[in-house]
Amino acid sequence: xxxxxxxxxxxxxxxxxxxxxxxxxxxxxxxxxxxxxxxxxxxxxxxxxxxxxxxxxxxxxxxxxxxxxxxxxxxxxxxxxxxxxxxxxxxxxxxxxxxxxxxxxxxxxxx
Amino acid sequence: xxxxxxxxxxxxxxxxxxxxxxxxxxxxxxxxxxxxxxxxxxxxxxxxxxxxxxxxxxxxxxxxxxxxxxxxxxxxxxxxxxxxxxxxxxxxxxxxxxxxxxxxxxxxxxxxxxxxx
Numbered sequence: 281x282x283x284x285x286x287x288x289x290x291x292x293x294x295x296x297x298x299x300x301x302x303x304x305x306x307x308x309x310x311x312x313x314x315x316x317x318x319x320x321x322x323x324x325x326x327x328x329x330x331x332x333x334x335x336x337x338x339x340x341x342x343x344x345x346x347x348x349x350x351x352x353x354x355x356x357x358x359x360x361x362x363x364x365x366x367x368x369x370x371x372x373x374x375x376x377x378x379x380x381x382x383x384x385x386x387x388x389x390x391x
Numbered sequence: 392x393x394x395x396x397x398x399x400x401x402x403x404x405x406x407x408x409x410x411x412x413x414x415x416x417x418x419x420x421x422x423x424x425x426x427x428x429x430x431x432x433x434x435x436x437x438x439x440x441x442x443x444x445x446x447x448x449x450x451x452x453x454x455x456x457x458x459x460x461x462x463x464x465x466x467x468x469x470x471x472x473x474x475x476x477x478x479x480x481x482x483x484x485x486x487x488x489x490x491x492x493x494x495x496x497x498x499x500x501x502x503x504x505x506x507x508x
Contacts, residue, residue, distance in 0.1 A: 316499075323395075323484045323499030324435070367434070379425070379486070379497060381435040 302368030397500035414485030421487035
């Protein structure tokens with residue numbers, strides 16, 4: 281499983297765009313990049329997944345450069361309720377891989 | 392859709408007792424279920440991978456005789472913490488995988504907070 285590196289924590293004000301970058305230098309050809317969000321005392325919640333270029337859904341965008349050695353989760357106009365830990369995971373989803381959670385990024389959104 | 396439940400949500404027990412935690416996929420069949428534990432301010436650590444009808448695969452350092460996993464059906468997996476001790480106090484989270492080849496998303500349960508006195 282590819283190892284990932286993310287910032288330990290980030291702070292943001294409400295209404296701003298937050299970009300969290302994840303490094304995964306040894307990503308394999310079949311690996312997808314998946315981001316999860318976790319609130320305290322809750323199970324992680326899927327945010328977005330991508331393989332290359334850009335993916336966008338109703339809550340976030342995921343930018344993946346051509347070399348796929350990093351990815352950036354973009355949260356537009358964050359609110360206080362976006363305060364959570366965000367995990368970047370890399371793995372081959374088609375083979376039923378077990379998720380290997382790194383330390384994650386603790387995002388704090390303040391007024 | 393794709394809801395995973397856990398029961399109980401919280402349990403407090405005395406040292407030496409056994410505790411069973413249930414994980415259910417409510418609206419889909421889960422070919423694979425995973426069990427994680429999470430200590431305060433720490434990340435999730437995979438304990439074991441469970442496939443329906445077969446023995447669970449445990450991660451290195453996880454005692455299979457202490458953490459008994461049963462995956463009796465495609466919608467239910469149980470984790471039994473045997474002879475629990477205070478150091479087993481943790482947040483236990485299960486996840487279930489749908490098994491659709493094109494998109495094997497894992498859906499997580501809400502977690503079970505175990506406190507061993």
